[in-house]
Amino acid sequence: MQARPDGRGGTALPVLEGEGPLALRRTRSTGDEARVTLVGAMSAPLGGDHLTVTADVATGARLRVGSAAATLALPGAAGGEARYDVRLRVAGDGELTWLPEPLISAAGSDLAVTTRLDVAPTARLVFREEQILGRAAEQPGRLASRLTLRIGERTVLDQELCCGPGAPGGWDGPAVLAGHRAVGQLLVVRPEFAGEPVPATTVGEGCAVVPLPGPAALVTAVAPDGLLLRRLLDRALSLLERPATAVR
Numbered sequence: 686m687q688a689r690p691d692g693r694g695g696t697a698l699p700v701l702e703g704e705g706p707l708a709l710r711r712t713r714s715t716g717d718e719a720r721v722t723l724v725g726a727m728s729a730p731l732g733g734d735h736l737t738v739t740a741d742v743a744t745g746a747r748l749r750v751g752s753a754a755a756t757l758a759l760p761g762a763a764g765g766e767a768r769y770d771v772r773l774r775v776a777g778d779g780e781l782t783w784l785p786e787p788l789i790s791a792a793g794s795d796l797a798v799t800t801r802l803d804v805a806p807t808a809r810l811v812f813r814e815e816q817i818l819g820r821a822a823e824q825p826g827r828l829a830s831r832l833t834l835r836i837g838e839r840t841v842l843d844q845e846l847c848c849g850p851g852a853p854g855g856w857d858g859p860a861v862l863a864g865h866r867a868v869g870q871l872l873v874v875r876p877e878f879a880g881e882p883v884p885a886t887t888v889g890e891g892c893a894v895v896p897l898p899g900p901a902a903l904v905t906a907v908a909p910d911g912l913l914l915r916r917l918l919d920r921a922l923s924l925l926e927r928p929a930t931a932v933r
Contacts, residue, residue: 687741688719688748688779695719696746705729707736718747723785725754730769730796731761737770742808744777752785755817758826760793771800775808775874787815787867787911790849794826802834802872806900810874813918817911818848818866825849825866834872834901841897842872862907865891867914871904873925878902888924892917 691697696719706729818825879900892906908914
């Protein structure tokens with residue numbers, strides 16, 4: 686998908702295409718912001734699938750993306766590893782709010798998620814990812830997730846988490862998930878953070894806010910379930926959206 690200023694104070698979507706298990710639907714816009722919903726047209730990702738989602742937000746455009754439901758990773762008849770790649774770019778004074786529903790790693794699945802965010806120093810970004818390890822009373826599948834954030838030409842975050850069967854030992858121990866089954870992250874990029882970095886703080890049990898180099902902040906959270914995880918991330922986002930002086 687591509688978002689561009691429409692010349693009338695709003696945002697146009699000259700490219701909005703989806704195929705296979707992912708459909709893109711434009712929903713009602715608010716002010717100068719365009720809104721898009723990701724809709725799962727069929728079960729995915731299954732073993733052996735390779736899905737890619739891209740969004741390109743031009744200078745002056747505003748785009749908000751959500752999803753109609755959680756994404757469920759399943760083993761599939763053919764088995765094998767599935768891949769899910771997300772590539773997001775925000776230029777100049779563009780703004781992207783990326784708030785999909787959680788990714789659920791079902792028993793027997795094997796999924797590698799790679800997310801790359803390329804953001805201009807003067808752009809704005811809110812990016813959330815939530816991962817639930819297993820359905821109710823179920824063991825998780827294998828889930829490897831890598832998240833990279835570049836601001837301008839500088840990489841400010843590049844981290845990977847691997848959980849479930851076959852993952853390196855210790856992923857469920859006290860230094861990583863500590864027995865929790867819901868893990869999430871929130872990245873917020875705002876130009877004003879460059880001059881007034883967000884202070885490191887905690888937001889409830891299992892949730893921390895840390896500044897990143899340049900105009901960015903990272904929130905990480907773990908929780909027993911997805912509902913509590915969402916509450917923690919929403920609380921942190923509310924804090925980061927206040928004026929910088931209020932965050933302190």
